[in-house]
Amino acid sequence: MMDLYQELIVDHGQRPRNFGLLASATHSNRGHNPLCGDDVEIFLVLKDGVIDDIRFSGKGCAISTASASLLLEAVKGKSVTEFEQLFNSFHAMLLGESHDDLGKLGALEGVKEYPMRIKCATLAWHTLKAALEDKK
Numbered sequence: 001m002m003d004l005y006q007e008l009i010v011d012h013g014q015r016p017r018n019f020g021l022l023a024s025a026t027h028s029n030r031g032h033n034p035l036c037g038d039d040v041e042i043f044l045v046l047k048d049g050v051i052d053d054i055r056f057s058g059k060g061c062a063i064s065t066a067s068a069s070l071l072l073e074a075v076k077g078k079s080v081t082e083f084e085q086l087f088n089s090f091h092a093m094l095l096g097e098s099h100d101d102l103g104k105l106g107a108l109e110g111v112k113e114y115p116m117r118i119k120c121a122t123l124a125w126h127t128l129k130a131a132l133e134d135k136k
């Protein structure tokens, strides 16, 4: 199981999904993790409270890129409320607390053993949260 999870992180870290710019974005935000040098920008189209389309760009370590890629895959087509629930569950997982099933995002659970990398794993999440709160 652990190997499978590692493969998922390597795969998404090397070939991120939903990577690129989104000219039609209604919301966007850029986040930076100075501890590691990760830089991520998220663009999304919000339609009737639903994340209709979403992309990210930037440069970061394998963990931050994989987390952004897996996050975007998970929230595309979901409501803002569903994203907030996912956000809470993801943080609970990294704190070692009980949480809802996170599907593929569970691959990042191992990060909780490395406190320095938690900011890498949560960067895209905080960036998306800020993007949703703030119109372009």
Ligand code: ZN
Pocket: 033, 036, 037, 038, 060, 061, 062, 063, 064, 119, 120
């Ligand atoms: Zn990083």
